[in-house]
Amino acid sequence: MRVVIAPDSFKGTASAADITEAVAEGWRTERPDDDLVLVPMADGGEGTIDAVAAAVPGSERIPVTVTGPDDRPVETWWLRLPDGRAVVELAATSGLTLLDGLRPDTAHTTGFGQAIAAALDAGATGLLLGIGGSASTDGGVGALLALGLATGAPSGVTGALVLDHVPPVDPGALRALPPLGAVVLSDVTSPLVGEHGAAAVFGPQKGVTPDRVAVHDDRLRRWATCFPGIDPATGGAGAAGGTGFGMLAWGATIASGAQAVAEAVGLPDAVAEADLVVTGEGRFDGQSAAGKAPAIVCALAAHLGTPTALVAGEVTAPVDAFAQAASLTVIATQTTGEPDDALRDPLRFARIAGARIARAHLT
Known part of the structure; x- marks a missing residue:
């Protein structure tokens, strides 16, 4: 598989570049032969x-x-x-x-x-x-x-x-x-x-x-x-x-x-060649679908019919509604323990999330 990993930062805890690499590390533990394209994202804020x-x-x-x-x-x-x-x-x-x-x-x-x-x-x-x-x-x-x-x-x-x-x-x-x-x-x-x-x-x-x-x-x-x-x-x-x-x-x-950052980093071309796109942010909430980085990434993927996985430290908005609105598949991956786990050790959490998504795509 060719997988584009393009999350935003987990604000206040980890940069987009670090989260991207951590998700990739987790993915490689399950599917080491896949082609991973790392594209850290931002929306004009930190990172x-x-x-x-x-x-x-x-x-x-x-x-x-x-x-x-x-x-x-x-x-x-x-x-x-x-x-x-x-x-x-x-x-x-x-x-x-x-x-x-x-x-x-x-x-x-x-x-x-x-x-x-x-x-x-x-x-x-x-x-x-x-x-x-x-x-x-x-x-x-x-x-x-x-x-x-x-x-x-x-x-x-x-x-x-x-x-x-x-x-x-x-x-x-x-x-x-x-x-x-x-x-x-x-x-x-x-x-x-x-x-x-x-x-x-x-x-x-x-x-x-x-x-x-x-x-x-x-x-x-x-x-x-x-x-x-x-x-x-x-x-x-x-x-x-x-x-x-x-x-x-x-x-x-x-x-x-x-949208401007996506254009600057060449995300549209990367997504066009992907079998799966992984995006995310520290907190997926009611504002996430209103132009934040994950929404832009998902919109690009939806246009091409490419499945999307979502990594989030905390999910407080209905993911199903977001998936239906975007006409794509969204996998919400959260920590196995308490919600604060992602705040305490976001990179370990991101590695776990990457491995889980890879396992979900073994078939």
Whole structure:
């Protein structure tokens, strides 16, 4: 058999590359002669650079030191592609995992903007901007400040607190977009504000308490008035604490993160030659079918009638409904013990899952 293994990361526990290799190791214990094609996936969040770097020959990691979301320096990198475009990942510059403790009012996206500026300084011809995993609800103002935006905020004010001092803003000094433009990679379709917006839906995971959601939502509404030509209801504007809106205000466009990564890593060609596709993520839930990496992988396989197996650390959504909607075969493989087993030792779990799926296909 020719088997494509293309999971997303198990966020917070293991990278997509490590999970992919672990599933492959498990598979080989049962079917050592099969042809395994390893294609780690991402959706614009954590692991996007790793996935693209692993799949695109000639890509180059360029180191850069930026100001992290809590003002500490972060040593990270952006990725230069052979065609001259750059991949910049918010999770690696301004991400939630970079914090020691949640900072709902002061965490910011400055480092993300600094990494973008570094890529532009190095001559990037276009930008792919992965914006998942943000630590802040600053509407992307930190990133735009790093790209030249001027606001009325006093020196030293950071994060969502900057939005207390807008308008006015002066976008006249913003860096120009590169020749091939900038594409935001996101699997989030939320608007900027309202009950489905950045503060209400994603604020709690960044430390926004229920009694403060309205405050953050008002800040983002004020921020939206600074750019009357940009509709805050645009799908994806609320991604990454409103960074999606900030990038739209700069002139970027928003695309499906998983779809763009799939194209960049050559997944369609790989799936076209496969007998089976294995995908997955740490938690398969109600949002998984709405544009996340496993959904994109399954859609590619469904188009070609290729069976698909799903590896997940935790399954909280009906798999049968997902399988029926995708018109394909899905095998949900979970740990043999308690659900927390996958959190404690995700690579051992992934190896077990790979072996189980291989055994299921022995005939």
